[in-house]
Amino acid sequence: xxxxxxxxxxxxxxxxxxxxxxxxxxxxxxxxxxxxxxxxxxxxxxxxxxxxxxxxxxxxxxxxxxxxxxxxxxxxxxxxxxxxxxxxxxxxxxxxxxxxxxxxxxxxxxxxxxxxxxxxxxxxxxxxxxxxxxxxxxxxxxxxxxxxxxxxxxxxxxxxxxxxxxxxxxxxxxxxxxxxxxxxxxxxxxxxxxxxx
Amino acid sequence: xxxxxxxxxxxxxxxxxxxxxxxxxxxxxxxxxxxxxxxxxxxxxxxxxxxxxxxxxxxxxxxxxxxxxxxxxxxxxxxxxxxxxxxxxxxxxxxxxxxxxxxxxxxxxxxxxxxxxxxxxxxxxxxxxxxxxxxxxxxxxxxxxxxxxxxxxxxxxxxxxxxxxxxxxxxxxxxxxxxxxxxxxxxxxxxxxxxxxxxxxxxxxxxxxxxxxxxxxxxxxxxxxxxxxxxxxxxxxxxxxxxxxxxxxxxxxxxxxxxxxxxxxxxxxxxxxxxxxxxxxxxxxxxxxxxxxxxxxxxxxxxxxxxxxxxxxxxxxxxxxxxxxxxxxxxxxxxxxxxxxxxxxxxxxxxxxxxxxxxxxxxxxxxxxxxxxxxxxxxxxxxxxxxxxxxxxxxxxxxxxxxxxxxxxxxxxxxxxxxxxxxxxxxxxxxxxxxxxxxxxxxxxxxxxxxxxxxxxxxxxxxxxxxxxxxxxxxxxxxxxxxxxxxxxxxxxxxxxxxxxxxxxxxxxxxxxxxxxxxxxxxxxxxxxxxxxxxxxxxxxxxxxxxxxxxxxxxxxxxxxxxxxxxxxxxxxxxxxxxxxxxxxxxxxxxxxxxxxxxxxxxxxxxxxxxxxxxxxxxxxxxxxxxxxxxxxxxxxxxxxxxxxxxxxxxxxxxxxxxxxxxxxx
Amino acid sequence: xxxxxxxxxxxxxxxxxxxxxxxxxxxxxxxxxxxxxxxxxxxxxxxxxxxxxxxxxxxxxxxxxxxxxxxxxxxxxxxxxxxxxxxxxxxxxxxxxxxxxxxxxxxxxxxxxxxxxxxxxxxxxxxx
Numbered sequence: 001x002x003x004x005x006x007x008x009x010x011x012x013x014x015x016x017x018x019x020x021x022x023x024x025x026x027x028x029x030x031x032x033x034x035x036x037x038x039x040x041x042x043x044x045x046x047x048x049x050x051x052x053x054x055x056x057x058x059x060x061x062x063x064x065x066x067x068x069x070x071x072x073x074x075x076x077x078x079x080x081x082x083x084x085x086x087x088x089x090x091x092x093x094x095x096x097x098x099x100x101x102x103x104x105x106x107x108x109x110x111x112x113x114x115x116x117x118x119x120x121x122x123x124x125x126x127x128x129x130x131x132x133x134x135x136x137x138x139x140x141x142x143x144x145x146x147x148x149x150x151x152x153x154x155x156x157x158x159x160x161x162x163x164x165x166x167x168x169x170x171x172x173x174x175x176x177x178x179x180x181x182x183x184x185x186x187x188x189x190x191x192x193x194x195x196x197x
Numbered sequence: 198x199x200x201x202x203x204x205x206x207x208x209x210x211x212x213x214x215x216x217x218x219x220x221x222x223x224x225x226x227x228x229x230x231x232x233x234x235x236x237x238x239x240x241x242x243x244x245x246x247x248x249x250x251x252x253x254x255x256x257x258x259x260x261x262x263x264x265x266x267x268x269x270x271x272x273x274x275x276x277x278x279x280x281x282x283x284x285x286x287x288x289x290x291x292x293x294x295x296x297x298x299x300x301x302x303x304x305x306x307x308x309x310x311x312x313x314x315x316x317x318x319x320x321x322x323x324x325x326x327x328x329x330x331x332x333x334x335x336x337x338x339x340x341x342x343x344x345x346x347x348x349x350x351x352x353x354x355x356x357x358x359x360x361x362x363x364x365x366x367x368x369x370x371x372x373x374x375x376x377x378x379x380x381x382x383x384x385x386x387x388x389x390x391x392x393x394x395x396x397x398x399x400x401x402x403x404x405x406x407x408x409x410x411x412x413x414x415x416x417x418x419x420x421x422x423x424x425x426x427x428x429x430x431x432x433x434x435x436x437x438x439x440x441x442x443x444x445x446x447x448x449x450x451x452x453x454x455x456x457x458x459x460x461x462x463x464x465x466x467x468x469x470x471x472x473x474x475x476x477x478x479x480x481x482x483x484x485x486x487x488x489x490x491x492x493x494x495x496x497x498x499x500x501x502x503x504x505x506x507x508x509x510x511x512x513x514x515x516x517x518x519x520x521x522x523x524x525x526x527x528x529x530x531x532x533x534x535x536x537x538x539x540x541x542x543x544x545x546x547x548x549x550x551x552x553x554x555x556x557x558x559x560x561x562x563x564x565x566x567x568x569x570x571x572x573x574x575x576x577x578x579x580x581x582x583x584x585x586x587x588x589x590x591x592x593x594x595x596x597x598x599x600x601x602x603x604x605x606x607x608x609x610x611x612x613x614x615x616x617x618x619x620x621x622x623x624x625x626x627x628x629x630x631x632x633x634x635x636x637x638x639x640x641x642x643x644x645x646x647x648x649x650x651x652x653x654x655x656x657x658x659x660x661x662x663x664x665x666x667x668x669x670x671x672x673x674x675x676x677x678x679x680x681x682x683x684x685x686x687x688x689x690x691x692x693x694x695x696x697x698x699x700x701x702x703x704x705x706x707x708x709x710x711x712x713x714x715x716x717x718x719x720x721x722x723x724x725x726x727x728x729x730x731x732x733x734x735x736x737x738x739x740x741x742x743x744x745x746x747x748x749x750x751x752x753x754x755x756x757x758x759x760x761x762x763x764x765x766x767x768x769x770x771x772x773x774x775x776x777x778x779x780x781x782x783x784x785x786x787x788x789x790x791x792x793x794x795x796x797x798x799x800x801x802x803x804x805x806x807x808x809x810x811x812x813x814x815x816x817x818x819x820x821x822x823x824x825x826x827x828x829x830x831x832x833x834x835x836x837x838x839x840x841x842x843x844x845x846x847x848x849x850x851x852x853x854x855x856x857x858x859x860x861x862x863x
Numbered sequence: 864x865x866x867x868x869x870x871x872x873x874x875x876x877x878x879x880x881x882x883x884x885x886x887x888x889x890x891x892x893x894x895x896x897x898x899x900x901x902x903x904x905x906x907x908x909x910x911x912x913x914x915x916x917x918x919x920x921x922x923x924x925x926x927x928x929x930x931x932x933x934x935x936x937x938x939x940x941x942x943x944x945x946x947x948x949x950x951x952x953x954x955x956x957x958x959x960x961x962x963x964x965x966x967x968x969x970x971x972x973x974x975x976x977x978x979x980x981x982x983x984x985x986x987x988x989x990x991x
Binding site: 102104107108110111114115118121122 | 834836837840843844847848850851854
């Protein structure tokens with residue numbers, strides 16, 4: 001299949017899906033880059049929305065529609081909201097903050113560039129001549145996903161629910177205010193979000 | 198029971214007594230005294246039984262092998278001949294007397310249980326040496342005696358003298374034991390066995406290749422154990438131990454082990470004329486030197502200690518002229534009267550509250566305070582001075598007769614020169630012995646001055662044994678006619694020439710000393726010097742320990758006292774100073790061995806502290822500096838740590854990929 | 864579609880997230896970067912799942928699980944950050960240096976950092 005794909009496809013003859021994927025990918029990457037470099041903390045959260053949304057589009061392009069919607073619902077819908085709440089509750093400065101990056105920046109940059117270079121090198125080296133066949137029925141439709149999830153992955157699914165319960169209780173215990181503690185704290189909004197997931 | 202079983206029980210009983218005493222010493226103090234006395238007494242009785250059964254006949258040999266021990270077998274062997282059974286009786290009786298005496302002498306001592314157990318263990322070891330028919334087993338007893346001696350001499354370890362003396366006794370005897378051990382191995386290598394019978398058979402078959410070397414090596418151990426020149430220096434210092442210990446170890450038994458050993462293996466030594474000559478010279482020097490030193494000592498026990506060395510010199514002399522019968526005869530009679538002398542001296546020290554003859558000579562009526570000690574000591578001193586008909590006379594005459602035989606060339610085994618050495622030295626020593634015996638007696642019992650302190654009667658346990666021991670001192674010599682049956686068969690009765698000569702010089706020595714004493718007491722002013730123990734009513738051991746500890750502060754020396762009324766000063770003249778110091782042998786050893794060893798120790802200490810420790814400290818400092826450098830990386834910033842971690846992972850991943858690529862490419 | 868495209872995109876996103884984790888000072892921004900890294904992995908999983916045409920769809924199932932776990936993680940993480948902020952008055956990662964070596968030549972610096980939270984809080988309030 002791979003060889004056949006290699007025979008029929010080429011770098012210089014991109015399909016429409018491929019072009020869309022690349023464009024959205026560049027947008028996603030750019031949003032991610034801005035997110036990690038911006039000096040405005042709230043903007044960082046918003047750029048994260050863009051990046052995650054872009055990823056959801058990529059999932060759609062890869063025909064994994066159920067995951068795409070879950071991505072939108074959970075990440076864009078709740079996680080980012082939660083992060084914004086966190087920013088507000090920790091009195092994150094609104095506007096440009098001069099010290100958003102720590103002194104570790106250059107080391108971090110070096111490590112990240114090195115990691116990126118090695119990963120890209122390895123990945124490209126390995127999958128240079130491999131194509132994904134996106135024809136045929138969607139592989140990640142809700143029906144398919146539900147079927148496999150509740151037929152083959154029931155046990156891990158249930159175990160995961162226990163993990164979520166533990167996280168729920170843990171979050172409550174951690175954020176519960178001491179009686180004589182300072183009057184700052186988190187409203188009990190996380191259990192709602194946990195319920196969402 | 199067979200004779201063998203009885204003989205096995207003889208060393209075993211005191212050993213079991215010692216073990217039981219050590220185990221029960223703290224938990225059941227009431228059993229300590231019976232456990233100390235009864236096994237020893239039983240061993241003495243059994244030794245007598247064994248002697249009666251053996252009856253001077255053919256030697257009884259029995260052996261059992263516990264485990265194979267390689268090329269040269271080591272057996273638990275008994276070799277019971279006339280020497281062994283008689284020596285065992287001596288050991289048993291003296292040990293019993295000492296144990297009984299100790300119950301009174303150390304009656305309140307908190308360390309009595311361990312003391313009694315060690316004495317029992319010592320007795321057992323000596324009996325093992327006496328009975329053993331295997332040199333390795335003999336060596337076991339030999340070394341146990343050494344270690345017991347160390348502990349017992351150091352019984353008053355609170356005093357520095359006792360500590361030094363115990364250490365010295367141990368080290369000096371060990372100095373002899375090392376060549377002794379080598380000699381034993383060489384002997385076993387030549388003879389192919391450690392059994393005494395086998396070795397004697399090999400000697401008879403002329404199978405020993407290096408008799409001189411082996412004999413000289415063995416003689417070193419014998420000199421150490423039997424306190425012969427030049428390894429005699431530990432014995433006078435060992436008087437820092439309790440008196441019963443001196444009586445048992447340093448008069449009657451342990452020092453006898455060396456003589457006894459040579460007597461057992463005499464044919465081996467006789468195979469080498471050089472060894473016999475060395476032994477004779479050793480004996481002659483020991484005899485004369487120790488007698489001179491004894492004459493100058495102030496401590497009553499040191500007089501006796503030097504006298505012991507001298508009498509042991511007689512025994513070695515007898516061995517050097519090839520007559521082990523005479524040697525063991527003297528060993529037996531000397532064991533009896535020397536034990537008596539020491540035990541009586543213990544009573545006197547307690548009664549007088551001092552161990553200094555100078556102080557005793559300033560007390561009148563000491564003899565009336567301790568009549569038992571007075572009379573028995575008189576008997577023992579007469580025996581020591583070899584006045585007929587006491588035991589010492591006969592045994593010493595036996596030695597002199599043997600020496601005369603050798604000197605005149607009648608002996609088959611001993612060189613003539615050895616005979617002359619022993620004979621001349623023996624006669625000189627007889628004179629000197631009589632002199633110091635009389636001096637001791639005069640100074641101790643004929644003192645003038647203030648009345649001796651009254652401590653009441655001495656304990657019965659102490660005085661009784663004096664009389665028990667007085668019997669053999671008095672009458673043992675009369676058995677001289679019967680003894681040869683037990684020994685080699687040499688005649689032991691005195692001959693007219695030597696008897697007249699020996700007794701004559703002894704009388705001359707005694708009379709000269711008496712004259713000197715009259716003279717010096719008449720002319721010398723009598724300054725009241727002396728140190729008397731502070732606790733006269735405490736147990737005897739306490740007074741003795743205090744007396745020993747007080748001697749140096751009072752007189753400035755452990756051996757001598759600046760007493761112008763001492764007849765020895767008149768007799769010895771300028772020699773007195775040197776004799777009192779034991780002819781500076783100790784000082785010589787200090788210069789030759791102690792100082793170099795100390796200097797070496799200093800050097801090692803310096804190297805250790807300044808050189809080795811520098812490296813150790815340097816490594817410590819270096820590590821600390823390194824740690825301080827590494828600590829700078831511990832900023833506490835988690836991101837830094839994470840960066841380092843991930844950077845490392847990236848490097849590893851790249852390395853792995855590159856390597857796999859290279860491998861795939863190659 | 865070329866498989867290298869999603870793979871390279873996910874690798875780059877992962878590295879960007881890595882940079883964020885290492886370089887950002889605010890703990891919440893660090894958490895955001897962690898989310899980014901998780902999403903990069905998710906993209907990889909989905910892409911390979913589609914490529915392999917896995918009948919069990921293990922990649923997609925795993926992606927769903929990761930999303931759920933990430934949600935739990937962000938909840939717990941935010942609770943911890945809030946806890947730290949409440950106790951220290953700051954949620955800056957590089958100021959939480961309690962594990963630093965307390966003695967030695969760094970002593971003065973550590974002490975300086977140790978007493979900063981109050982100062983930092985004042986400064987933070989001043990800047991807001």
